[in-house]
Amino acid sequence: MSLNFNLLTLFPDMFPGMLGHSLAGRAHERGDWAFNAIDIRDFATDNHKTVDDTPYGGGAGMVMRADVIESALLSVEKPGRKIYLSPRGKVFNQTLAKELSQEENITLLCGRYEGIDHRVLEAHEFEEISIGDYVLSGGEPAALIMMDACIRLLPGVMGNVDTADNESFGANTGGLLEYPHYTRPAEWTASNGKTYDVPEVLRGGNHADIDKWREEKSLKVTKAVRPDLL
Numbered sequence: 001m002s003l004n005f006n007l008l009t010l011f012p013d014m015f016p017g018m019l020g021h022s023l024a025g026r027a028h029e030r031g032d033w034a035f036n037a038i039d040i041r042d043f044a045t046d047n048h049k050t051v052d053d054t055p056y057g058g059g060a061g062m063v064m065r066a067d068v069i070e071s072a073l074l075s076v077e078k079p080g081r082k083i084y085l086s087p088r089g090k091v092f093n094q095t096l097a098k099e100l101s102q103e104e105n106i107t108l109l110c111g112r113y114e115g116i117d118h119r120v121l122e123a124h125e126f127e128e129i130s131i132g133d134y135v136l137s138g139g140e141p142a143a144l145i146m147m148d149a150c151i152r153l154l155p156g157v158m159g160n161v162d163t164a165d166n167e168s169f170g171a172n173t174g175g176l177l178e179y180p181h182y183t184r185p186a187e188w189t190a191s192n193g194k195t196y197d198v199p200e201v202l203r204g205g206n207h208a209d210i211d212k213w214r215e216e217k218s219l220k221v222t223k224a225v226r227p228d229l230l
């Protein structure tokens, strides 16, 4: 089974972007995931290819038209789960990434300007999802981030099937942040002249002690940085 993303956008050339590289790029070549970038402007009906208009009620900026977006959406054969990337949405997280990675088709609507005429979101029951409490200039970077988080969870994309569960927010980490990592050399002198050692416990090979140390570190960083996850 492969995961297909339909992307409704004014900038189809932004895809696959970074997802053409590394893990996601190889997974795309293998056919683990696919995308279909649809240019919303192709569905504008006037000579100027207008996709937006001024907002009812006044105010700054332009709003993307419901009729044009609906025509773009109706051109998609299998839209599957319909998502509008929006700062007003439910905040994206690892649980949602896991859930979405199990879908077959997802349609991501990328807004621009002030956003989208609300009626098309209502009529076609789009879910609204945000990638965080800040405002981007468009939904495309948000879509790429969501896609990346989903793609790496597809079977076979990461080498080790347990990897995701052992990472931050994973099942084996109890939903907490991950412990710190170290690799060779065991002693390293930084440009500030200080020598930093790898913690002794990680070099000892006692797995029970290592697990205990990692759990403690995980709890400590979560308490300090993201107490809301506890």
Ligand code: SAM
Binding pocket: 084, 085, 086, 087, 088, 109, 110, 111, 112, 113, 114, 115, 116, 129, 130, 131, 132, 133, 134, 135, 136, 137, 138, 139, 140, 142
């Ligand atoms: N006027 C909107 C508001 O205040 O909520 C912001 C519009 S923003 C300039 C343009 C587009 O970027 C949005 O329609 C949305 O698709 C996308 N976008 C911006 N911030 C986002 C976020 N945090 N998560 C997901 N998409 C976002």
